Amino acid sequence: MQTLGEHKLPHFFNYPPYFTLQPVRETREKQIQVWKELILDYCRTQKVFIIGLEQDFPLFSNPAIERSLNHEAREAFLSALVLDGRAEWMDKSHRQCLILWHRIKDWADIILRFVNENGLEDSVMTIEEIRSGIESRGTDIHGMDRTVLMRALKLLENKGKLAIFKGTSTDDEGVKFSV
């Protein structure tokens, strides 16, 4: 089986029509579905949060068969993810896409579990500590995208599970958990 970095690729990655946006509706729907799964799976294992449409994204080309997705196809597959709520365009011109391989509420649950497991129920942490501290190492939270983290924390704040306080700079933005 072919691999991309450490990511295993399915066999059909070598199927040339996989890289051409199919015009027949039924076939295209199936193709889009398969692409969505592969993109989410890849982003999850490689901890990718942002896909730039105009930048090289390893998944969007297969040098072995000399095929790559054109812009239209990339946008079609990412738009399908956006419709599913598994991605968001970061700008109006659809140049960058934020991939939510966990939905925001799933992220919030993961953070809560993290807090419980580490006994941080009443403590104070900076955002940077959560993303890159010792405690989060080995979890999905480690190295997660700041935008996604902030949105998950906001959701928890609205539920009264924590309070976000602003510091003098983004570096000392922090949260106080009150689970």
Added chain:
Amino acid sequence: MSGNWLLPAETTSSGRPVLQPAEVESSLQPSVDLVNEENPNLPIFKSGLLILTTYRLLWLPNPESTTSAPTSTAVAVPLAAITHIFQSKKSIKGMFASPRVRFQVSVTPDGKVQERGSKSIVITLVFRGKSDPDSFVVKLNEAWRGRAWVGAVSASGAGQSSTPAVLGDSGGSSSSNTGLALKMPVVGVSGILRKEQEMWESTDKSLQDAFQDLNALMTKAKDMVILAEKMRQKLLSSSNSQSNSTNDEETASKEEMQEWMLSVGIVSPVTKESAGALYHQELSRQLADFVKTPLERAGGIMNLIDIYCLFNRARGTELISPDDLLRACSLWDKFNVPVMLKKFESGVMVIQNKSHSDEEVFSRIRSLVQKPDAMKTGISATDAARTLGIAPAMAKEHLLAAESKGFLCRDVSPDGFRFYINIFQDIDPNDVYLVKEYGVYDAWNRAAIASR
């Protein structure tokens, strides 16, 4: 007694008359009755299509009004048998009745129409349609006095005789041309070369004359066909006699030349002038007869544009417009012809045999794409065209049709446009890494792994 006092006339399956070599249609008249005046007891040929050619008067039954096969009752009067054409008399009475044209033909003692018969009878044509009998009479007179059949008998005789006679014939004409000039003795290689030169010059001259203007070309049309026939004969004879010494290339070019010659001619194209209101109908029948051979060669299906080119090339000077062609094709629904017009979703229009089925093509494409090589690298329209024996443009239409049925997938890359068997349906969206141990995905996967 039935209608066998007239000669039978052959017709094609689409109801067009079968013309003799070099016979040309000059006028078509709808709804004409043919009546034997001497013996009113004989059945009257009622309301049929009358065709005047340079050789014969043909009467064809009206295809809409008869249920029997049209071939059984089509009849002919050879113009050679006509002994007199009566001038039509203008009278007050004649203004209200259907116009009539009368002529005298010679018959055998038992009443059969024949050239140089001992007795004679009068035949009356009654024009019931909205036609112009006056111009018809003019044309009938023209054709009758033209005596085209006289030349035809000798021309066909020359065609049937052995090749040296044909060569001798052309040699004779060239020597008569140079009769006034100082005659050089035909000696040795230079003599042969000179003779050849003279022949080319006379050919060249007749070609130049022909292109002076279109009218001149029309009068020369018959000569041109004869010339083409002669050239074909010559090519045939030379390829036979020199088959040992000529190489393949020459033989191939000769065969090509022969093909051109053969495609020179529909001798009597249906024209607006000759057919009038019946134009599209007759054109439609002629087209149906014409497309049979090219269709067979092209595997039962052909692009409308290709047919247009072939048909007009065969017609020579009486070119038709694309619009006329389309109308002629769309009339096929009304006649019992073995071909049909078909429009693909992309807008491409084709002519195909009715027996030609899309299902069969589809199943052939199916077996083609499932070969291991095609699994791995896909097939292009050209590949499919080669295997199916059809034009690439047609093959592409069939591939696109198979794609729209979800059977094929496309691959567009700098390498071109290729089609693969559709494996998407076999991929499990919940587990993209799973390959089931059956189905096309598995088959494709095996082919792909085997090639690596």
